[in-house]
């Protein structure tokens with residue numbers, strides 16, 4: 445009996461097993477805590493909606509980002525877009541309530557796309573650009589009525605409506621630049637930025653960072669930002685009336701100065717023949733003061749399809765005569781030396797994409813030749829070759845391409861070499877290039893001035909290190925129990 449008790453007391457196995465079990469439980473607990481503690485929270489998303497009320501049309505964009513990453517970058521994505529049917533809101537000046545009505549279809553779509561429980565916290569913004577800038581200049585009360593109508597319509601939806609307003613040209617340029625560089629992940633990483641070229645229907649913007657511009661010459665073109673710990677001194681300018689549609693009015697005004705009944709327009713295809721009204725042509729503040737006295741009610745617009753002559757007429761819409769600065773683009777507007785890559789979007793993309801000219805490694809002379817051939821193509825043939833393209837767009841691609849080339853090379857001074865620095869783009873990583881994303885990021889304070897603190901290790905690295913340390917500690921512990929092992933390995937003596 446006493447010999448058995450002694451054997452039990454001297455046998456260390458049960459103690460060793462208990463220690464091993466506790467050790468294993470401790471390791472499992474440690475690793476589990478490390479994994480759970482560092483696990484990303486279950487993905488909840490937040491949403492933001494921006495309506496781009498442009499001169500030619502309105503578009504709605506829905507953005508989405510992980511809820512816990514409000515203050516971080518590169519995570520906001522466009523998840524949905526909706527093109528509002530009909531013209532831009534400025535076209536409803538004589539029927540303002542229709543401007544509000546026109547938005548309802550896309551807004552209903554947004555109600556379906558954003559999860560119901562997020563509706564009330566989802567900010568909704570409407571920003572109007574050059575079409576409303578022009579209407580506001582022309583008729584302030586009509587512009588106010590259009591805003592009242594759209595605000596009334598938008599307030600009826602369950603989102604958190606943050607107001608409708610006209611963006612300045614400077615804001616439009618700067619937010620377009622923010623969008624492009626945010627989507628390219630250039631801001632967070634502090635990389636060289638990309639310039640932004642935006643061609644709308646009524647205005648056009650150029651924005652870029654140039655090392656020879658610090659804002660002292662022509663301060664009205666300067667916008668400064670501090671983003672993720674980096675300072676940016678952006679040059680930006682918006683040319684009102686130099687969007688594609690208004691520039692075409694300027695070009696047609698050149699050709700109808702004397703109030704003729706017929707014009708033979710080099711920027712339209714041969715065989716193109718339409719009767720147009722003088723009052724429609726001269727209905728915008730960009731040209732209204734040039735309307736010829738005693739002109740007939742209509743004129744016949746005929747096409748000639750001559751690229752060189754078109755270039756000559758288009759050049760005349762720019763004023764290159766005066767510049768009080770060290771250097772100018774046109775109309776006496778200061779512009780520093782072009783620098784770095786550029787992204788060109790909106791109508792730049794629509795037109796160049798239609799003509800298969802988005803590849804800027806094609807030499808400029810070859811681009812000119814292609815546009816020349818296209819302009820010379822008879823209108824009937826163009827229509828037959830593109831039955832799916834809206835005639836309103838189709839008839840303007842010869843002018844559009846000639847205008848784009850003239851604006852870039854003569855207006856902004858891109859050369860045969862620097863032309864290849866331009867990329868014609870529609871989307872970047874699934875989000876449309878344009879001012880809307882930059883506008884929302886700014887209003888929701890989603891780009892911090894200082895670089896956000898990042899954890900020293902990624903989640904997987906943290907878990908691996910904790911696991912490794914725990915195993916090493918356990919092995920060390922087992923090794924420290926060696927005296928016990930030796931005793932265990934000897935057969936218990938039964939005396």
Ligand SMILES: Nc1ccn([C@@H]2O[C@H](COP(=O)(O)OP(=O)(O)OP(=O)(O)O)[C@@H](O)[C@H]2O)c(=O)n1
Pocket residue numbers: 497498499500501532573574575643644645646647648687688689790791794795837844
């Ligand atoms: N498939 C398309 C779509 C649009 N356009 C042209 O692109 C211009 C409109 O560009 P957009 O960026 O939509 O301009 P808006 O926002 O309407 O104008 P703005 O910014 O000046 O207010 C218009 O001239 C339109 O004719 C085109 O040529 N082909």
